[in-house]
Amino acid sequence: MNKPLRHVWLVIGLLFVLLFTSTTYFQVIAQGRLNADGRNARTIYNEFGRNRGPIVVDGTPIAWSEKSDDTYGYLRTYEPGSMYAHVTGYYSVVYGFGGLERSLNDTLSGEADSLFYQRVVDTLSGRDMQGATVELTLDSQAQQAAYDALGDRRGAVVALDPETGEILAMVSTPSFDPNRLSSHSTKDVRASWSELNEDPERPLTNRAIGGDLYPPGSTFKLLVAASALDSGSYTKDSVIPGPGTYPLPNSSSVMNNHAGGDQTPCGPDDQSTLQSALEQSCNTSFAMLGVELGEDQLSGTLDDYGFGDRMSIPQTVTASRIGTDLDDAQLASTSIGQYETRVTPLQMAMVAGSFAHDGVVMEPGLVKSVRTQDQRVISEFTPKERSQPLTAANAAQMRTMMVGTVEEGTGSAARIDGVEVGGKTGTAETGRGTKPHSWFVGYAQSGDRKVAVAVVVEEGGYGSKVAAPIAKDVMEAVIDR
Template sequence: MNKPLRHVWLVVSVLFLLLFGSTTYFHVIAAGSLNADGRNARTIYNEFNKHRGPIVVAGQPIAQSSPTDDTYGFSRQYDPGAMYAPVTGFYSVVYGFGGLERALNGTLSGDSDALFYQRLADTVSGRSPQGATVELTLDPAAQQAAWDALDGRRGAVVALDPETGQILALVSAPSYDPNALSSHDTSAVQAAWKQLNDDPERPLTNRAIGGDLYPPGSTFKLLVAAAALDSGKYTKDTVIPGPGTLTLPNSSSVMYNHAGGDATACGPQDQSTLQEAMQQSCNTSFALLGTDLGEDALASTVAEYGFGQRLQIPLSVSPSTIGTDLDGAQIATSSIGQFEDRVTPLQMAMVAGSFAADGRVMEPQLVQQVRTSDLSVISELTPRQLSQPLSASNAAQMREMMVATVEDGTGKSARIDGVEVGGKTGTAEWGEGRAAHSWFAGYAKSGERTVAVAVVVEEGGYGSAVAAPIAKDVMEAVVNP
């Protein structure tokens, strides 16, 4: 064989190997991930020809499939659409799926391994395959109260049962109508998708569990207080300093004791008890407290409450974080929920709920039950404890401080007659020349009913004026149904 022929043979051999290798990779190795990719239109076309199980809240479907006369076979409807859209997500022949439609696609489509025997029974009996029914933990009254109270303002509300981790409300606003994306009119779907993605209000972002996250402001003082109690050096009655202003360590920056440049000292002779500092949300008190505890203690405490963990509820939750390698000024600023502190509303509901649950942090869960088409239960919610960062006795002290904050402090707007309500307001600065975010994190308990809640309203201003009344409406919907 002469040299040119050898070169041609070598090139052809290499091309054949590349072709064989790529074909093997895409058809064998990567087949599963490609089929599961929500951008794979072929997968969507195939799945639209199958019955898809409903997503149900309190016995009523909020997402369900109906037969159609077109080539797709079924269409997906959402009712009410926007209020539950951050939970359900969308199911689109053009853009794939999001939310629970994506997270539980195998269950809803009937392709999950857990549904093998159901598929086998359907095949033997000649029935068309059926997707499973997913029953959520959401309380429709709490969801409606949160939706109505936010009234379209940018922000989020999360409510959960602190004893079980069941998520009772998960609202993000502004939202969108997933029906506009589930239409079989591809031109209309494309126009709706473009409009949603071009909207500066970011309606597709689930602010309750993700997005850019928020500085928690003074709601973070709950964690600093918990760390102080856990250290054994403090109780709710320990007297701590609270000067009107504080020059930050190794800095010329001055921290004021209250929002808006208010330099009123916390208590006579610039000192108060830890409980009084919580009631009046004294910045300098908690900055000095956090500095005394140190970065390691704060980092350890927040990690036990779930910071840094990427939870699956089964929606994916962005981890909440605080800064690292902090100097004295940064520790002081972090201790009042500023600097690099970033949280989800779900995280702050977990924090507030832990104090109502005797110091236990429960894993938040959104799915109550999964049933086959013949109503057989294939999975059911089991409460799972993530951690216990605080003893029951210290959790009781936290509740006393939080109740005092609502009864005779910054959280008065969250009071509910005849109900034990504890909480903490927050006013989180986040951008020069921008109004602060409004926060409330707390709990309500009446008889056997307990709910923990976190509310954030973007650029809402004082937490006491905006977020606390929203929290009251949501808590009341649960404890006084």
């Protein structure tokens, strides 16, 4: 072979090497990045061409896919959309996923490793592939009660089964209609997205598990009381100070005993039992108790309850928290649910649930089961203990104090005839010159039925007047069957 031919074959060989290398790079190495690129229309059409599995509550689909007569293949539909919007999330050709549509995308689309066998069966049988059915733990009646009771107010409700951790209701308001974001009209979707994001009421925020979080106000006194019992130095009958005012240590600020500047002492000689202080929601009692316990003791209790931990239900839950390196004045304010204390309603429902379950905190979850279209079960909810911050005996003392708060104290609006109801109201100052947030945290049990609940209404005012009646409606929806 002469020299010019050798040069030609060398160039051709080099070109083949470059072609093989580039093909390997784009089809193997860069595949994931290119598929995930939002500009890749082929990926979008492939994604929306799948028959996505339904999301089900009490045997009824609340999200499902229907054949569409356009290039996308399937249209995602939600009904009743807004009541479950912060649970299901949205599935958009423009803005991707939210809620469970995001966190369970592989399962709903059928791409999860656990569905490999089903994909093979569908392919060999020539049947159209469908993603898995996701059945939720939600109770449709409790969800409806929470949604109706919140109405047009900003806030959230979480209800769960204290013995299993199954989430029975999770509502955040204001809500939105996910059907507006699942439309195949990109023009309409963009307009809806802009409207939702520009709304000062923040309807896309799931206030039950995220967002800016809330100061818990006096509902935090439940945790201070629990920490006191756990220390071994107190019982519900222990006598603690409760003066009408409390000058905060090393500060010019003075704490009043009750909201609105009320300086009435908690009891004779400026003293009361721990139970009476909780029933009356005495600020000075719990501020002084928190300082007496110390930051290490209180923080240890909160750690046991999961403060500072990120959870997945499988949606990601923002961690609740308190301030750190607190001086006594800051610790006093923290102990009545103010200063830098911030919580999610889910976290506070877990707190209430522990008292109804002998001091045990259960791992919360939204997914009851995952099944193939042949109804083969892929996974099921399994109750799992997360921690036990209190002994059963101390949890019983907490229940006694909480029942007293509902029967004799500030939580009377949550009372249900013939049902054991325990709880704590809260009126949380925001420091923004607005009305305080309204809270109720508690539980109800009758026979073998139990429910723990947390309610927050932004700028709702007194928890005894606004949040407690909402909690009652939700607890009745679970208990009265």
